[in-house]
Amino acid sequence: MTSDDAMTKAGFVALIGAPNAGKSTLMNAMVGQKVSIVTPKVQTTRSRVRGIAMQGTAQIIFVDTPGIFTPKRRLDRAMVQAAWQGAEDGDVLLLLHDCARREIDQDTLNIIEKLKKSGRKASLVLNKIDLPPQERLLERADAMSKLYDFERIFMVSAETGNGIDDLKTWLADHMPASPYLFDPEDLSDMPLRLLAAEIMREKLFLNLHQELPYQLTVETESWEERDDGSAEVHLSIYVAREGHRGIILGKQGQSIKRIGSAARRDLEEALERRVHVFSHVKYRKDWMDDSARYSLWDLDYNA
Incomplete structure (x- = not known):
């Protein structure tokens, strides 16, 4: 040391x-x-x-x-x-x-x-x-x-x-004597792909009512760095019921457009650069019983 x-x-x-x-x-x-x-x-x-x-x-x-x-x-x-x-x-x-x-x-x-x-x-x-x-x-x-x-x-x-x-x-x-465990400039160990998905999930929670938010999950399908320094992010929103797609999309897609804009603003503020957010709402009946989702969140499927 x-x-x-x-x-x-x-x-x-x-x-x-x-x-x-x-x-x-x-x-x-x-x-x-x-x-x-x-x-x-x-x-x-x-x-x-x-x-x-x-x-x-x-x-x-x-x-x-x-x-x-x-x-x-x-x-x-x-x-x-x-x-x-x-x-x-x-x-x-x-x-x-x-x-x-x-x-x-x-x-x-x-x-x-x-x-x-x-x-x-x-x-x-x-x-x-x-x-x-x-x-x-x-x-x-x-x-x-x-x-x-x-x-x-x-x-x-x-x-x-x-x-x-x-x-x-x-x-x-009360912290023990130790070398730093992360770069002092870092604010979180959360990967950018997960941060983007979580911010979108937050906006969906804030804008949707009652039980619906608990029936959905968000995943980042791709994250690409553009030549101009901005990022392009494609997010998939999975719902457990087919009827929920329409609720999230809203009339002529207005609801998802509003929610996506709010997520983009938060991401841009966090990363201090331009971010282009594209979201797609998909129906996946049993996502809550899909073990792959749990490992993404660092949760034990068999708890």
Whole structure:
């Protein structure tokens, strides 16, 4: 190890919590740019996404896991297993809780029970502190500290950035001595092809209603670099029912055009260059039971 390496730290921070606790928003705030998709719908994150943040000489690698809930389907089971696997891989474990909720939700209580059995050290991050009255924040912190012996309790708003700097500084102090595990310029280890597919999936989630988003997936068919420095991306949107194609396309293709434009703007902002996005909506009846999809998301088909 060189003398420079001896000064550096690097480690993993696993973010766990119930669906919609704000894990993806927190990770994006820590990294300073979108690396994980964020929607108001639960269970948006399907696989483990890593975001990389630098703080002084420390490299903090955040692992954003799918929300932990009671699984019903094969995909649900694989997502929950990935979340707990992510928790085991972290040097520091953060449990995120939406403190704007009127009471502690059952999913969070279940997570705390599992943490007790595992004997893992964990810190609590009460998120969305800008929403509830002040007294509820203090009551919630007190109630949750009685349920589990948290190493630290932080109060943040991932949305506004309030409290983020204190949390980031504390995490940097708790990273093990290590050479950097990724290039300090990198923000994520997510390949561009997957980032493009995930951003498109986010826009579909935001623009479609009820159950439909859970019945679709997006894959990047091709990514080509053009001579002028721009990129050309072809995305396939797979739906589980033939009737869903028309809903996504919209009248005269207006819906997919609007959604595709929103995805292109986000990609261009992330990559700081022009991107040409072409999307195709395809019917594939059993994509949710296709093992190849699961390996794409780094999920265990047999969970």
